[in-house]
Amino acid sequence: MEKRINELISICEDNRYTDLEIKKIKKAIEFASSQHEGMKRKNGDEYITHPIEVAIIVANLNTDAETVVSALVHETVDHGASSFEELGELFGDDVKSIVVSLTKVNRLHLLDASESSSLYLRKVLVALSEDVRVIILKLAGRVHNLRTNEGLSKEKQKQKARETWNVLIPIAHRLGINQLKSELEDLSFRYLKPDVYSDIELGLPAPREELENILEDMMDSIVEILRDNNIKFEIKGRVKSVSSLYNKLSNGKKWGDIYDILGIRIICEEESECYLIIGLIHSLYRPIPKRFKDYIAMPKGNSYQSLHTGVFGPNGYPIEVQVRTKDMNEIAEHGVASHWSYKEKSSRHIQSVMEQKLQMFRNTIEANSDDLTDDDAFVDNIEQELLSSTIYVFTPKGDVVELPAGSTPIDFAYRIHSRVGDTTVGAIVNDQIVTLDYVLNDNDIVKIMTDKNSSPNKDWLNIVKTTAAKSKIKAYFSKQDKEEYIARGKELLERELRREKLSIQDALTQERQEKILKDLKLGSFEEVYLSIGSLRYTPLYIANLLFEDKKNVQDLLIDKIKNSSNVTKINYKNDIIVSGCDDILVNLASCCKPVYGDKIVGYITKGQGITVHRENCINIKDVTSRLIDVSWNDSNFDDSKQYVAKLVLETNSIKNNVLDIVTKAQFRNVVVSSINENTRGGVEFYDILVKVRKKDDLDLFVDDILTLSFVTNVKRY
16 A cells, blocks of 8 residues: 555656645545545455545546545545545645535446436536536546456446446546546446457457567567657557457457557657657558558547557557657547646647537536426437537637537537527538538538528527527527517506506606515516516506505405305316406415415415415414415316425435435326435435425325335425
8 A cells, every 4th residue: 555655646746746735645645544544345455545546547647636635535524534524624625525526426326227317417417517527536436446346246346337338438438538438448348248358359369468469579679760760759559458349340340350459659759750750660560551540630629639550560460550749648548637737738729629528518517407307308418419429620710619410500600609609690611501400520611601680590499409509599589588578568567557547657657666676576677577578467466556546456356355255166277266366366385385286275465466375384374364265276287287395304314315216206207306415413304396296196205205214204395
């Protein structure tokens, strides 16, 4: 362990962390060691080995010092006596925030192959959108877990591998952290497809050990010629991983068509040396026709630069050779993880691509914030956008723009700016005019034609690929509808005032407007017009509120109800029946959240019409006036409508049990809108908001929840 700690410190010094940062890392090592003292992992290792190894992995990625500190202390809350507050005091708010998010993510796990984990994905992506270092730590932690999971059962090993394959590897790919992605792929593949893994190993042209010896011989020759030419370099060789070979074979390749089973990478100082090295290698070994690729002059997505060539090596084996500079290798291997340490040296294009990768994650979360309860839609968005293949296109000035495969010029326009998207009238791709539903390809040069008097078309929603573009188009039309409602509301109120023979100028004085805003709890008079235009309030209702010499609105309501006791309770449009008042504004109380089937009572509320409470609501327990009889409109029951209810679950467990709760809800067709964990008096609680069709469904769900072993009580609020 002392040797590994010294190695970690050495890597951190190579990363040029400051003396203060190194001191902080050493402090974190001491703190984590004391917190995990005497603890063992399931494979028998000391528990401290895990945070040390994770710290080494992230330090090798050239992350910042805060990430290394977070790696060291990230298990001290769940597997130690520490707290988030203590971490904040000792190591700062950044470390505290990273560990809080990582702890939440780590408490969620896939249960089976079919549970493509909208819940888990959501947690991971929300954490990622806050701070990408959380996902870097999650990936690094999983690498070490898969390296050392021999202490787990076969089923548990497969579960971890499945979770890694379905969720973590695609995200590592999107962030360009190839160093972790490749190892995660190989480790997972070994557990998920052990038979196929063995078959591919047997299918290699020679045993892996013999192939490694061939690589060594070839590298010795290359080292000699590079030294003769006074080139400073690093050289590495590898036999292609089983998972990579499997992917190629699965895509229809035959063994004879795979030229990169053996690979050599040479890392040099200067870009010009890359071309010189390729020439020297071609002088030693015969090049394979059509295998030379120049990704320096024409970058692959601009975040990857390298020269590739294929040559016939010793014994005639085809070998791929890659040549790149240190900076190019840093971006290719570590992707966004290296952004902190390389941001001063990286090109503007590379920084742009890295920021766009993160922004795509954030856009998806933000654009779906109103639909987070729709798990199927959320997963579809993840699969279609975040985890799909990517294209890189260019503006006429040469700036790179990253988009999901299948994107159109409209997606491109909205990625540039909302205003550009809203005023788009046409597009030119590679100097050719194209239609707006044209599917963009890698390396296209896109120019958007705009007209300041133009506006979006609702048909665009069926064309665009990205969630962000759809969200911005919807926002445009939402704003347009709002403006129409405001204009309609203003017209209706003024018409009502004229009908009542009232002066508009006298009626809408500043004093009266302020009175209305106070009564209705609104921020501006535009919101009053909006409420009228959207039919929330009638113009007559607002007109009555404007004049103090009119009869009190609450009194008018009570009189109307008293004088209409003989009205038959049928054919009302509302969910709630109030005799003689089918056109009155009726609201469900937010304090007790009635659902269809509850025993209810109405309360006449100033400025809010009638508010419906459950009979046992604590807020009306001592109220005697302004209560009226109301009832559910059985003849108008809408089976598709859902009502919100709040439940509080008291538990005897500190583990995360969210998936068990959600599973019970899905069984009863109950939608879980939100779940919040909290601890009160040493007891773990879950505050849950659910959507149900009627009280019977809610009661059945509560009965199901009570069968869970960790639930001791359920209360409805």
